[in-house]
Amino acid sequence: xxxxxxxxxxxxISVASVAQDQFVAGKDYQVIETPVKTGSPGKVEVTExxxxxxxxxxxxxxxxxxxxSQQSDDIFVRHSPAMWNKKMAVHAxxxxxxxxxxxxxxxxxxxxxxxxxxRKKMLNEGEIYEVFKTHGITKEKFDKTFKSFGVNSMVKQAxxxxxxxGITGTPELIINGKYxxxxxxxxxxxxxxxxxxxxxxxxxxxx
Numbered sequence: 001x002x003x004x005x006x007x008x009x010x011x012x013i014s015v016a017s018v019a020q021d022q023f024v025a026g027k028d029y030q031v032i033e034t035p036v037k038t039g040s041p042g043k044v045e046v047t048e049x050x051x052x053x054x055x056x057x058x059x060x061x062x063x064x065x066x067x068x069s070q071q072s073d074d075i076f077v078r079h080s081p082a083m084w085n086k087k088m089a090v091h092a093x094x095x096x097x098x099x100x101x102x103x104x105x106x107x108x109x110x111x112x113x114x115x116x117x118x119r120k121k122m123l124n125e126g127e128i129y130e131v132f133k134t135h136g137i138t139k140e141k142f143d144k145t146f147k148s149f150g151v152n153s154m155v156k157q158a159x160x161x162x163x164x165x166g167i168t169g170t171p172e173l174i175i176n177g178k179y180x181x182x183x184x185x186x187x188x189x190x191x192x193x194x195x196x197x198x199x200x201x202x203x204x205x206x207x
Contacts, residue, residue: 028195029181036164036177040076044203047174052091054170058116096154097146175199
């Protein structure tokens, strides 16, 4: 993690005592009109809605990973790709292909790096496979998985989920299927995570 990111996360922790009454529904976060069912009974679920091509998501990734590593066992954190065009749907397919192959955790950063450091568009299957190849995935296994019924279903479910959340951009955080927040609402990444923790605590009281 860079010195800037360490400083940013340290700053987040140092201001974590912000009074809860500063967080206002309709301003710092939105209440999802029809709550979306979560897949983690007994836990508070936090979903990051992201896009691999989003520079803000790329910058947020290490900060969010650090935050995630600090969470207790009663918090379930996951990623869900956004897609409002065909290009984003291809990138969502990359995410779920990696997940099905058991490589999502180790490949998540690599896919961001391929797009933002190596300037790959990650739309051509040959180009996409090159990233999978570095993780020991055969071309046959990649082709079979990338176009599989299982991956198709996951992509469709993620699209439906994002629509139900009512997302307007990336990255956004969804807390227990009931609330969504973003840096554009709160004014900063640090405050977005503070709002998230406030809403987590609110949901914990209902478990």
